[in-house]
Amino acid sequence: MPSEAKAFRAAIVCLSALLPNGVHAEGIDTEHLFGFMIGTDVGSTGEREFQSQTTGRFSKSGGHYRAIDQELELEFVPARNFRIEMGTSFASHDINGVPDFEDRRQLAWQGVSVDFRYRFLDRDTAPMGLTASVETHADRIDETTAAVVRNYGTALTLAFDRELVPNLAVTALNLIYQPEWTRFVGSGAAEQESTIGAAFAVMAQMRPDFFLGGEARYLRKYEGIGLQEFAGHALFVGPTAYFKLSESSRLTLAWSFQAWGRSAQSMPALDLIDFERHQARLVFGVNF
Numbered sequence: 001m002p003s004e005a006k007a008f009r010a011a012i013v014c015l016s017a018l019l020p021n022g023v024h025a026e027g028i029d030t031e032h033l034f035g036f037m038i039g040t041d042v043g044s045t046g047e048r049e050f051q052s053q054t055t056g057r058f059s060k061s062g063g064h065y066r067a068i069d070q071e072l073e074l075e076f077v078p079a080r081n082f083r084i085e086m087g088t089s090f091a092s093h094d095i096n097g098v099p100d101f102e103d104r105r106q107l108a109w110q111g112v113s114v115d116f117r118y119r120f121l122d123r124d125t126a127p128m129g130l131t132a133s134v135e136t137h138a139d140r141i142d143e144t145t146a147a148v149v150r151n152y153g154t155a156l157t158l159a160f161d162r163e164l165v166p167n168l169a170v171t172a173l174n175l176i177y178q179p180e181w182t183r184f185v186g187s188g189a190a191e192q193e194s195t196i197g198a199a200f201a202v203m204a205q206m207r208p209d210f211f212l213g214g215e216a217r218y219l220r221k222y223e224g225i226g227l228q229e230f231a232g233h234a235l236f237v238g239p240t241a242y243f244k245l246s247e248s249s250r251l252t253l254a255w256s257f258q259a260w261g262r263s264a265q266s267m268p269a270l271d272l273i274d275f276e277r278h279q280a281r282l283v284f285g286v287n288f
Helices: 003-016
Strands: 048-058 064-079 082-096 104-121 129-141 148-165 169-184 190-207 210-223 229-244 249-263 278-287
Touching: 048 082, 082 129, 190 229, 210 249
Parallel strands: none
Antiparallel strands: 048 064, 048 278, 064 082, 082 104, 104 129, 129 148, 148 169, 169 190, 190 210, 210 229, 229 249, 249 278
């Protein structure tokens, strides 16, 4: 078994032992249940949350590659079915000997983001939940190469979910479109790219307030925001765990590896040019 998988399993076992046995969930709340996906729940009117999200991306086509993004976010629910999230992020990169990448070792403030979500269908009154999310970000550090840039992007997501077994298991589907505009400050070069994809997840309650499941994400990257030229695609799969630590705090752990992929510049196997080999995410949130 890979060392990453052993570490993930050990973390789940240790953290699940800390959970109280006498707490029972009242329905499944999918707002923060998933790692790399989103659920259709948006919180209750007047709810406020602070969230810390750490995302790690590891291993490229050669050399040593590690990129870690730390995002701090505030979430508000000003009206029924409508949520606003504002965030700022810091990026850490350790790159050495990766083909076509400059060697870098740095920690820098990356940028800001704002996310608007609106729930059109509630699972309690409809066959499934449906939520639309529009997240816009402005960055000064390229998340892949760590170069100084002026980057603007939007992530458009349609999220669907449905309880397979009431209060026990839930499944979710995300449809994704992400256009981005980037200008490199050093060279003045500019580029446009876009990513489309679909993600699927199943989560089951293993014990009160502890969910375990998995996510599968298929992503296709193109040059141009209108999907003009195919660049590469990849399939990521991996486990996800969710812990309700208390009435006001939660923790989500997720790890994905690239199971299959192909770049337009390489033979079929994996796409380690447009994507990474491993991705991991840890999300901690608290109501206030």
